[in-house]
Amino acid sequence: MAVYTDVSDEALQDFLADFAIGDLVSFRGIAEGVENTNFQLRTTEGDFILTLYEKRVNARELPWFLGLMQHLAREGVTCPQPVADRRGETLKTLAGRPAAITTFLPGVWPRTVRGEHCRPLGRALAQLHAAGRSYAPERANALGPTAWAPLLQSCAGGANTVQPGLQAELEQALARIVPAWPGHGGNPTLPRGQIHADLFPDNVFFLNHGVSGLIDFYFACTDYLAYDVAICLNAWCFQPDGAFNVTFARQMLLGYEEVRKLDEAECYAMPVLAQGAAMRFLLTRLYDWINTPADALVTPKNPLDYLKRLRFHLATQTVGGYGL
Numbered sequence: 580m581a582v583y584t585d586v587s588d589e590a591l592q593d594f595l596a597d598f599a600i601g602d603l604v605s606f607r608g609i610a611e612g613v614e615n616t617n618f619q620l621r622t623t624e625g626d627f628i629l630t631l632y633e634k635r636v637n638a639r640e641l642p643w644f645l646g647l648m649q650h651l652a653r654e655g656v657t658c659p660q661p662v663a664d665r666r667g668e669t670l671k672t673l674a675g676r677p678a679a680i681t682t683f684l685p686g687v688w689p690r691t692v693r694g695e696h697c698r699p700l701g702r703a704l705a706q707l708h709a710a711g712r713s714y715a716p717e718r719a720n721a722l723g724p725t726a727w728a729p730l731l732q733s734c735a736g737g738a739n740t741v742q743p744g745l746q747a748e749l750e751q752a753l754a755r756i757v758p759a760w761p762g763h764g765g766n767p768t769l770p771r772g773q774i775h776a777d778l779f780p781d782n783v784f785f786l787n788h789g790v791s792g793l794i795d796f797y798f799a800c801t802d803y804l805a806y807d808v809a810i811c812l813n814a815w816c817f818q819p820d821g822a823f824n825v826t827f828a829r830q831m832l833l834g835y836e837e838v839r840k841l842d843e844a845e846c847y848a849m850p851v852l853a854q855g856a857a858m859r860f861l862l863t864r865l866y867d868w869i870n871t872p873a874d875a876l877v878t879p880k881n882p883l884d885y886l887k888r889l890r891f892h893l894a895t896q897t898v899g900g901y902g903l
């Protein structure tokens with residue numbers, strides 16, 4: 580459950596008085612997600628999401644995220660839209676945290692990923708990339724390759740308690756991944772644009788066998804488009820027993836290529852991008868696993884799921900290993 584910040588009835592009533600969205604009917608904390616505090620808000624006008632932004636979101640960057648969501652919606656990507664208060668402001672403060680109300684999206688995210696989800700997912704990812712092309716402001720990826728060594732260092736006291744030898748294994752993997760990263764040293768760079776950077780199953784809603792909307796843009800940034808594909812290979816294409824499902828991967832890549840072809844350099848780089856993506860999620864999960872207080876109202880995600888994925892990608896030589 581991710582409710583880091585409590586909101587009193589009184590504070591909520593004061594906050595909602597600024598908005599013209601009807602009278603409050605119900606209000607409940609959402610037991611999913613690990614990053615921000617989310618509440619589902621029902622008023623006489625309909626359903627909304629109230630988000631209080633927590634540790635990994637820099638308040639100064641919120642206008643970039645909200646602006647991206649507005650831009651993507653104008654370009655035809657269904658995603659939550661910030662709701663403005665009576666003065667036209669979308670970014671506010673509640674219970675001492677930056678906060679915003681956004682529209683509620685219908686649909687459900689797949690608790691169990693099936694092959695039939697993967698092609699529409701790939702298409703939706705490429706559509707997002709196409710729609711983001713005309714959003715000019717850039718945001719550097721705060722969790723890109725230069726962040727990984729310091730993040731691992733910050734876990735140094737705890738990594739080996741999660742699994743003996745983990746610290747050294749990750750240091751060795753980093754020493755291989757970072758020098759091979761596109762754009763590093765003399766390595767060729769790749770097409771860049773606005774990426775979601777966290778398009779996990781719980782951030783993709785489906786209705787009637789198609790993608791009905793995308794949520795949770797608070798890791799979005801300007802980075803290699805193919806890195807977003809690599810994140811999805813990690814998040815969607817491994818089975819609960821840890822095995823890679825090449826059919827899921829192929830479907831996802833084929834769906835992506837229906838909208839945007841991966842070029843030769845992107846295909847060549849896919850294994851290292853997938854290694855980096857596994858490393859990035861392993862490290863934030865490891866950090867949270869070590870640093871989340873036992874009484875926190877959040878269920879940290881298991882970092883070791885991503886160790887298995889990292890090992891798989893380190894053993895993968897070409898994009899053919901992903902079914903393309």
Ligand SMILES: Nc1ncnc2c1ncn2[C@@H]1O[C@H](COP(=O)(O)OP(=O)(O)O)[C@@H](O)[C@H]1O
Nearest residue numbers: 609611612613614615628659682683684794795
């Ligand atoms: N706009 C939305 N419409 C409907 N449900 C949403 C919306 N935003 C969030 N949710 C619900 O809240 C959950 C957590 O949201 P998420 O943005 O993933 O949290 P976090 O910021 O912690 O990653 C989602 O899995 C979904 O069930």
Ligand SMILES: N[C@@H](CCOP(=O)(O)O)C(=O)O
Nearest residue numbers: 612613614779795860864880
């Ligand atoms: N997707 C990340 C964690 C952040 O995602 P959330 O949307 O579940 O809050 C992971 O799986 O490590």
